[in-house]
Amino acid sequence: MNLAMKDLRRQRLSFSATALGLGLLFAIVLAMGGIYRGLVEDATLLVDHMNADLWVVQRDTRGPFAERSTVPPGLEDRLRAQAGVASARSFSTATIQRAVGGRSLRMSVVGLSWPEDKGQSLPLVAGRPLRDPHREVLADRSLWLALGQNLPLGDETFTVVGLTKGMLSSGGDGCVFATELDARGILAWQAPEARRLEREGRLSRLALTELDSLSNQDRLKDERFLPPTLAPAPANAVLVYLRPGASLDSVRQGLETWPDVTVYTAQAQRDLLLKGVVEKSKKQIGLFRALLSVVSGIVVTLILYNMTVAKTHDIALLKLLGARSSVVVKLVLHQGLLLGAMGYGFALAIAKVVFPLFPRRVVLGPGEFIGVGLLVFVLVTLASAAGILRALRIPPTLILAG
Amino acid sequence: MEALRAENLYKTYGHGDTEVKALRGVSMVAHPGEVVALLGPSGSGKSTLLTGLGLLNPPERGVIELMGQRVLEDGRAQGDLAALRRSRIGFVFQKSNLIPFLSVHENVRLILTLNDRFGADTHARAQELLEYLGVGHRTGHFPEELSGGEQQRVAIARALAPAPPVILADEPTAALDSQRGRAVMELFRKVAREQGTAVVVVTHDHRTLDVFDTIYEMEDGVLRKVERTA
Known part of the structure; x- marks a missing residue:
């Protein structure tokens, strides 16, 4: 029984909206790389x-x-x-x-x-x-x-x-x-x-x-x-x-x-x-992209942490019923990975539909897709770790406190 | 063999001026098929005893045995307490504490999954218990769609699912009206008789004491058996 999926089934609208928001953030990270590549291609x-x-x-x-x-x-x-x-x-x-x-x-x-x-x-x-x-x-x-x-x-x-x-x-x-x-x-x-x-x-x-x-x-x-x-x-x-x-x-x-x-x-x-033409833009875009990646990491961490906090009672109950720690870890991690995957999916869709409308070319290659995909994976995994640490500290006796 | 046996349990909270002796040499037994009541005022140590028996808040001293197996001795676990909780003890609370994002059927099946039981037999077991407790027609519903009484029946079904020798219930009728409360207590009796489970219930409701086989009363950390008059 995949508890993460069951939970999301009940809150699919808010989860999808969250994933869409993350998707927009990831799309901008993708766009930054694509804009730089576009600059290079246009220049040469x-x-x-x-x-x-x-x-x-x-x-x-x-x-x-x-x-x-x-x-x-x-x-x-x-x-x-x-x-x-x-x-x-x-x-x-x-x-x-x-x-x-x-x-x-x-x-x-x-x-x-x-x-x-x-x-x-x-x-x-x-x-x-x-x-x-x-x-x-x-x-x-x-x-x-x-x-x-x-x-x-x-x-x-x-x-x-x-x-x-x-x-x-x-x-x-x-x-x-x-x-x-x-x-x-x-x-x-x-x-x-x-x-x-x-x-x-x-x-x-x-x-x-x-x-x-x-x-x-x-x-x-x-x-x-x-x-x-x-x-x-x-x-x-x-x-x-x-x-x-x-x-x-x-x-x-x-x-x-x-x-x-x-x-x-x-x-x-x-x-x-x-x-001459691209060097400064490259540095500018690179710094902006790094900043955006950090912001994405913070946002993902906060989202996953809050999702874990919202499930405090359910996690305490699972622990009281004798659930292994791995069950709790999977619940948080699966949701994190799913959120990341959905967000990245939205980012790819946005890239396909919206980027061609940009006034300058946004050139995305397989390397860019794989790179940002890996970045998203690392971000959601690290962010999930924050949620997991919180989840593992929830005492099962919390249930008895009402 | 006793389903549950507690011997000489001691538990203290705090130090010095703030020290509270919550359990002072508590001993009790519950046999298979027996329904036991724990009475006592607030702060008497009932909840400490229940969490101790439930292996959630182990006493510092004393022994706890489940079906003859020593599981706790002087604060030291004699095995994986979480594993013992999921296979040997069923819990029922004041509120039903069902997982809101799981259907009624899934809530019951969850405890079987936690015990590494998967497949068609878990579906059948969950359905059988829900039918047995009179909520078989609610299997696809979510907890929020059920009445308080129905939710408690589902919680009892969940507690029963792994066929534990002991069910611990903490004021399970406190949130129900008297009629539904009595129905739940009678259900415990039925479960104990028909499933052979020992049921230990913390309760304040003196109107349903006739349901219980044994009554213990707790005061200031000391447990005493109440002798029944005919």
């Missing part, structure tokens, strides 16, 4: 997806994911000419915030190297890769944009032709993929008034040079005109892909002698991202 997603062997960035910077980085024009071509390099492509990305359809949309614009990269390797869940080098974008579905929707960015209106899944920036913003040139255009866009002021500045600077002429002045007044002395918007980095069999170290060492760039392997870029 683009680096992993680009799958480059080397990241060549502005000299003495840590690359576009950590800080502003602009590489000189023509760097792509210089890199392609190096021994061991199979291909090189420009890479531009930045996070922008625009009003789209009456709502403020924060997105990370990423350039694709047209025509080699049309987004066919991206995880498309709807639509198609890019077909046109201009005015087409692929958007992550986390941005809630529809296929065929027009997206005004800068001077152009882009059409969403494909939707990706799970393509987020290190900041957790949904990515919008355009061709590299379109991306740079979007990122370098200035408001008309800013451009007018820039033209006036150019004219006044031109007036101080020997290049000043009526024709040049007329051309500078045209807002579509970019003088050849001004470089187009620069890329943030160049990604290098090596030929099969080429030595990563020798190519990297060769490039490190160039005075205008800094070179990172993909792993180094990944490490920089994790240390």
Whole structure:
């Protein structure tokens, strides 16, 4: 006869409510781990997806994911000419915030190297890769944009032709993929008034040079005109892909002698991202999680202890009737384990239903489920021990006291 | 052979000025099938004697024997007291003290389970006892759904379940009206006669003394047998 189950049968509503409360607590412990994993995955997603062997960035910077980085024009071509390099492509990305359809949309614009990269390797869940080098974008579905929707960015209106899944920036913003040139255009866009002021500045600077002429002045007044002395918007980095069999170290060492760039392997870029973007969050989340685990332990202990106190009379009666200590221990321990199991079950259900609605990704793997499951088991076992100690001290003669 | 034999029991609480001699050389016997009453005013030591006989609060000196087996001698247990309690002694209290989260049937079966008896025969034994005590129709109910008298019948059924040689009852009719109280006392007599159990009852109810075979009276820790007049 399982006394613990019999007891719970009579108070299933209050027991379920208690388990639900604990489940919420355990769900938050689970979420903390999942949020951290999500941060790591989001942070390294683009680096992993680009799958480059080397990241060549502005000299003495840590690359576009950590800080502003602009590489000189023509760097792509210089890199392609190096021994061991199979291909090189420009890479531009930045996070922008625009009003789209009456709502403020924060997105990370990423350039694709047209025509080699049309987004066919991206995880498309709807639509198609890019077909046109201009005015087409692929958007992550986390941005809630529809296929065929027009997206005004800068001077152009882009059409969403494909939707990706799970393509987020290190900041957790949904990515919008355009061709590299379109991306740079979007990122370098200035408001008309800013451009007018820039033209006036150019004219006044031109007036101080020997290049000043009526024709040049007329051309500078045209807002579509970019003088050849001004470089187009620069890329943030160049990604290098090596030929099969080429030595990563020798190519990297060769490039490190160039005075205008800094070179990172993909792993180094990944490490920089994790240390820069995730490290503090990791500590913050880790400390919060530890605190939450302690709070959970205290709450579980109090609940089980109070459940034992509520059964003082019944336990005294069992002892008076000659029940072995093991019967009393099982009564308390079974209830503790059942409460923990139910609470954890609720936590898993909450994780399945609620976590996908979180604004940032919550990534849970088997290790996380097993780890938190073990934590719950240890917590309820220790908490049950407190109840058991109390139960074993209850004198059987308590019954005779009325 | 006596079902219960107590010899020269002594029990003292406190020290110095607060010392109370609760039992002073108490001796008594209860034979199988005998119904024994323990009378006495509050504070006379009745409850101390009952808890001593029930192996819950062992006296410091003296001997207690159950069915000829010495189980306590000068405060030292001669075996596992908890095991002796669950197999050799049945308890009935002023309140029924049934476990509220167990059904009537489960309450009776519980004591069999505690004695490592499982399976169909425990179901049959519990049902048989409930029928015997007139509450067979209440097996699936919970204690709170029963009247006080019915609860005491279930408590007696529980006490009887492991077929103990002795039942100890502490004012079992105190919470019942006179009619139901008398019915319970007569039930004890019936149980003693038909099951061969010795029943020791602490009571204040002098109206039911005719039910008892032997009456002891306790005062200031001293027990004396009351001689019955014809």
